[in-house]
Amino acid sequence: MGRLDGKVAFITGAARGVGRSLAVRFAEEGADIIAVDLCAPVAGVDYHESTPDDLSETVSAVESLGRRIIASAADVRDFDGLKAALDVGVAKLGRLDIVCPNAGINTFADVADMPAQTWQNMIDVTLTGVFHTCKAALPHLAPEGAIVITNSVAGLKGAAGIAHYSAAKHGAVGFMRSLAHELADRMIRVNSVHPTGIKTDMVVNEVSYRLFVPGDPNPTPEKLAEATKGENLLPIPWVEPRDIANAALFLASNEARYITGVALPVDGGAFIL
Known part of the structure; x- marks a missing residue:
């Protein structure tokens, strides 16, 4: 018997890295998956980004575990498109219990040299994308459900060269704690996981x-x-994507049924350095 038997999880940025690990780990514990990813470049991001083939690999990995998955390309910056993709997934799978706003980007620039568009791209994807994901999910999310936001140790402390990233991640912490207040009467828990560097293509x-x-x-x-x-x-x-998925699994499961509003570091002690 899995810890997520009978549940459905919605995961953004699901094509690879932490998003794929979330999908696979949750499927191992009995969940069906609604997976979205942009599967295309974001302007100003220098590293290789996810592709439709990456998302297909996530689909194959989940299906190999005997679970259902509805996957599509969607941009977290586009609320209407994201909502449409989620609505299709819920219609096909019948419910929604877990939401994992995971999509994000990573770029480096000192504030003095940072183009305004670099700042805006970061906020649009890494902060507003969290808002869009949760807003689209709330009409479907079952009572006693869970929202687990993939954040960063940069959401707990700052560092040179990532002011835009740190600001977006700090903003997501405030959003998480406020949403925990708003959803408490429905017994919906809202938490975030804060990794150090992760062994993914983003790092x-x-x-x-x-x-x-x-x-x-x-x-x-x-x-x-x-x-x-x-x-x-x-x-x-660094840590591995599965380390983050394991933490998210705990927060999404009944083992964490009374944990809400928590920013959980999975960071090898980076926060206390």
Whole structure:
């Protein structure tokens, strides 16, 4: 018997990385999945972004576990399109119990050098996208349901070069805590998970190599791992997507039935450094 038997989860940014891990981990515990992802580039983002083939891999991984999945391309910046994709999924799967606003982007720039559009893109995807996801879900979300927002340790503290990212993630914490108040009378819990760097394409990419291993003509994941160990209290360079999915699973399950309004770090101690 799975911890999410009979439940349906809506996950954004589901094509790869943490989003795929959420879909797979929840399916392992008995949930059916409504999955969306942009599957296209976002202007100003330098690393390789998800594709329709990536989303198809998520579909195959969930179906291999014997669970149902309704997947489509949708942009969290487009409320009407996102809502339409979710409405189709709920119509086909019959209910909605868990919402995981997970889609996000990562770019680097000091405030003095940051184009206004870089700031706006970050807010639109990483903060407004959370609002759109939750707003679209609320009419469907069952009593005693759960919302688990993928956030970041940057939502708990700032750092140079990511003011836009940190501001969006801090904003999502305030949104999470306010929404926890609004939904408490329906016994719907709202929490967020705050990773350190995660071993995904958003972190292990050429941009990160240039930032953490500057001037090296032959960067490798191993060199990046060594260079980023100091970012965490534990002697690790990053966490794995499944670590975040496990935390989200706990918060979405009945084991956390009285936990709401919590910002849970899964960060190797990065927050307390």
